[in-house]
Amino acid sequence: MAFINYSSREINVKLVYYGPGLGGKTTNLRYIFQKTAPDTRGRMIELATETERTLFFDFLPLAMGKLGGFSVRFHLYTVPGQVFYDASRKIILKDVDGIVFVADSQIERMDANLESLDNMKIHLAEYGIRLEDVPWVMQYNKRDLPSAVDAAELSAMLNPFGVPEFSAVATRGEGVFETLKTVAKIVLKELRKQYTGGGQ
Amino acid sequence: MMLEQQMVLFEEDFEKIQKLCQELAAETNAKLVFLVDKNGQLIATSGDTGTMDTTSLATLAAGNIAATSGLAKLIGEKEFSILFHEGERDNLHLSTITERLILVVVFDHRTSLGLVRLLVRKSSRKLEELFAEINSKKGTREQNTIFTEITDEDIDNLFND
Numbered sequence: 001m002a003f004i005n006y007s008s009r010e011i012n013v014k015l016v017y018y019g020p021g022l023g024g025k026t027t028n029l030r031y032i033f034q035k036t037a038p039d040t041r042g043r044m045i046e047l048a049t050e051t052e053r054t055l056f057f058d059f060l061p062l063a064m065g066k067l068g069g070f071s072v073r074f075h076l077y078t079v080p081g082q083v084f085y086d087a088s089r090k091i092i093l094k095d096v097d098g099i100v101f102v103a104d105s106q107i108e109r110m111d112a113n114l115e116s117l118d119n120m121k122i123h124l125a126e127y128g129i130r131l132e133d134v135p136w137v138m139q140y141n142k143r144d145l146p147s148a149v150d151a152a153e154l155s156a157m158l159n160p161f162g163v164p165e166f167s168a169v170a171t172r173g174e175g176v177f178e179t180l181k182t183v184a185k186i187v188l189k190e191l192r193k194q195y196t197g198g199g200q
Numbered sequence: 201m202m203l204e205q206q207m208v209l210f211e212e213d214f215e216k217i218q219k220l221c222q223e224l225a226a227e228t229n230a231k232l233v234f235l236v237d238k239n240g241q242l243i244a245t246s247g248d249t250g251t252m253d254t255t256s257l258a259t260l261a262a263g264n265i266a267a268t269s270g271l272a273k274l275i276g277e278k279e280f281s282i283l284f285h286e287g288e289r290d291n292l293h294l295s296t297i298t299e300r301l302i303l304v305v306v307f308d309h310r311t312s313l314g315l316v317r318l319l320v321r322k323s324s325r326k327l328e329e330l331f332a333e334i335n336s337k338k339g340t341r342e343q344n345t346i347f348t349e350i351t352d353e354d355i356d357n358l359f360n361d
């Protein structure tokens with residue numbers, strides 16, 4: 001749920017990076033944090049275990065410039081991927097405005113990708129939201145690994161709705177900003193559509 | 201659309217909210233008062249926030265409330281509507297107001313938990329009334345023009361380097 005504040009002249013939007021454990025969600029946020037000028041982003045919060053696995057969420061606030069005199073601010077969250085952190089994932093998804101699904105391209109992670117995608121749909125449904133109605137994009141990460149499945153195959157398996165999709169190597173930053181910019185655009189256009197009653 | 205209605209806050213309403221937060225800070229002698237959306241968005245602050253990272257504070261306060269209400273449900277409670285964290289110097293009092301809001305008070309030895317509790321309860325009622333009034337005006341507002349004044353091209357241009 002976006003928060004439009006006429007007093008501070010800000011549009012605040014919530015984006016969630018979802019996907020299986022170890023797929024590269026935290027790596028995406030870290031790269032964005034490193035490559036953004038300090039005056040356009042806040043502190044990155046990582047609520048993680050001692051072994052660096054996300055425990056509750058990671059959080060990164062980003063300023064994305066101005067629209068019609070309003071500062072556009074995105075709040076980026078990641079969810080913990082492991083199966084047993086299901087309650088945390090549901091909490092983070094609440095009131096989401098847009099989603100990046102970070103899939104792991106490795107063949108041995110296909111079941112984990114499908115399971116996570118299903119899990120996401122279930123949690124959205126619990127909030128009364130259909131995935132088709134949420135602005136979201138797909139990222140196929142870890143393209144550098146030898147067991148990476150062909151992108152077309154991944155697409156057939158994981159992207160039946162045909163949402164925008166990106167190949168990525170998050171550790172090197174490849175595809176990270178393309179993914180972010182696209183989802184940000186889709187979210188803002190969707191907001192605009194809601195206010196202009198359908199629109200183009 | 202299926203997505204939930206957005207939250208829109210106008211200047212005049214913000215000023216009323218801000219005033220209630222300031223009153224609470226003054227009456228309790230608290231260091232800081234924050235009003236946060238359960239989603240982690242900061243709505244209003246009062247007191248000297250100085251170098252404090254208010255964005256992080258808002259997010260973590262919301263995370264804290266969300267996690268403990270998860271715990272509450274597990275033991276058959278609806279939620280824990282008040283949380284108190286005691287530090288060596290500063291203390292944190294978090295309480296939920298309506299379905300959507302969290303009131304955060306940061307205070308030290310210059311006041312007491314009892315007084316904070318009492319006055320938070322009083323302010324909560326006022327804030328509840330205020331938000332009921334704000335919500336009842338929703339939909340009749342024509343000032344909410346930001347998204348009708350911009351175009352899809354403006355949005356595209358935002359991301360051109």
Ligand SMILES: Nc1nc2c(ncn2[C@@H]2O[C@H](COP(=O)(O)OP(=O)(O)O)[C@@H](O)[C@H]2O)c(=O)[nH]1
Nearest residue numbers: 021022023024025026027081141142169170171
């Ligand atoms: N080879 C390779 N490793 C990656 C890539 N992205 C992330 N990793 C590694 O995968 C592991 C898990 O990443 P993390 O971001 O913590 O995953 P998360 O559980 O989705 O947050 C880390 O060791 C990362 O360095 C990638 O594109 N290629």
Ligand SMILES: [Mg+2]
Nearest residue numbers: 025026054078
């Ligand atoms: Mg992680």
